[in-house]
Amino acid sequence: MAEQPRPRTTRHDKYERLIEATRSIPPVACAVVHPCDAASLTGAVEAAEQDIVVPTLVGPEAKIRAVAEVERLAIGHFRMVDVPHSHAAAAKAVELVREGQAQLLMKGSLHTDELMHAVVDKHCGLRTERRISHVFIMDVPTYPELLFITDAAINIFPDLETKADIARNVIDLHLGLGLGTPRVAILSAVETINPKIPSTIEAAALCKMAERGQIVGGHLDGPLALDNAISPEAARIKGIGGEVAGRAQVLLVPDLEAGNMLAKNLTFLAGADAAGIVLGARVPIILTSRADNVRTRLASCAVAPLYAHHLAQRQSVNA
Template identity: 50%
Template sequence: MSFKNLEFLFERAKKGNIMRVVVAAAEDGEVLEAVHTANVEGIVEATLVGDPDKISKVAKDKGVDISSFEVIPATNEEEAAMKAVQAVSSGEGDLLMKGFIKTSTLLKAVLNKEWGLRSGRLLSHLFLFEVPRLGRVVGLTDGGLNTYPGLQEKAAIVSNAVSCYHALGVETPKVAALAAVEVVNPDMPCTLEAAALVQMNRRNQIKGCIIDGPLALDNALSEEAARHKGVVSEVAGHAEVLLVPDIEAGNLLGKVILFMANGAGAGVVLGAKVPVVLTSRGDTARTKALSIALGAVLAKT
């Protein structure tokens, strides 16, 4: 199954119960616009954590009605993160969202041992991208959280992404372990790790997907490029999930798609007790709204 664009997330998120999103540091126009859109679509109710006066001013400037949203006062980022996470962990919210706050501050609260959202699994970031030229949706992981993951971390990152795809109805997602080349080179550690992941997948250590690699980006996404280079596999040219070698590659690739290729995206952190909607502070309201929809779908599974 492949998705042509990300609009399917809105339709999928409308099914079942309405979820409650809790936004940490909600004093952000794009965030409020996205939450309002998701609310109008019948996807979420919202709790906004932050400075009430600033939230009201930003909402007014954006022309967004937040009168139906609960507001929890917080005086700074740390307090906003704490109160937002505590609200979710106590059952007063179904998913958490990053507002105008540093990712590190929010995740420190998520990982708090007393009242955080730890599940025992590795946290990893997945971004679903709508790529106009490809005409389909492609996932990218992990370009937002784990900096230089080793083999075991990459296996966990893949497993998180596969669980997300299963929740979206993709029974056996095709995962490309990316590198600069499509051959194993002992001088390039990520190619060795890619080959090891393939073997782990074949031996059922990583289940529910098909992994191939190392694959360069072109032959992961293009059948023509794969044929030209003589790469034959079920994944080459048909990759649904791109496993990047490190955060720098993932961050750069993601921003090229969003800001240079006119793409759209939906980003979440996986592996916590609930989905954590996490996008860049520079992302558009549409990307943030799509991310809320993705988080709401996952919160129902």
């Protein structure tokens, strides 16, 4: 029997639900790092107008005001911290978080590596016991649920220990967004264990770690090839059962190259949108792209406060 086509969902409806969920929590203080171009400053203003975040603009004040004037953005009521350049902006924004003046970071017009250098600084950064990792939260028009892809931006060739933290981070995020227990597919080129393909061995090890309670909160399965991770018919043909096969909500990729290519394929060939967030630091970090549309930028901005609120509640319970 041929696989029935999945219903095409209304574009952005999944993101709209995330944005709507922020209405139930107060806006969160956010340090916006070097918002010196139209896209990054507009994203901060839009999120503030939606009462998602309360921005503090950290960067060269003259440059920020010049962008605001050209783009006709009202920023007079925002707090601004004047620093001379992007490197200083990253360091100052991290300092604001450490001082409790911000509960989020948002990347502006600086390179991700520059921001992350300040975040991971051993003495003045925002490290935790977890490895830092990135998640794309993708709205794919032909897929019925949000699709999380990790890690496609931070860890280049993660080892088993790092992949375990990548799994823990994305599971915590999925739960923190109120999306329930995630179905996590650990991807490789094939769905069988092959000693010549290391990612299949690591996938099997991660699943055993989940069985033994070393990774909790999600349903893990792997190795799975992409088709039998997201296609019920492909999983049926291959005889793969279980909670995850054919209906994964999270795709844990073998390495950054695979994840980056997968996310960009979905974006440019399948018309998907890709909100982005960095996890594993003391606070969530919002990553937006100059190519993002308004709804995707707002989705990125919505995910971080929702997750920050979840973390704060968890900390208060454990206190």
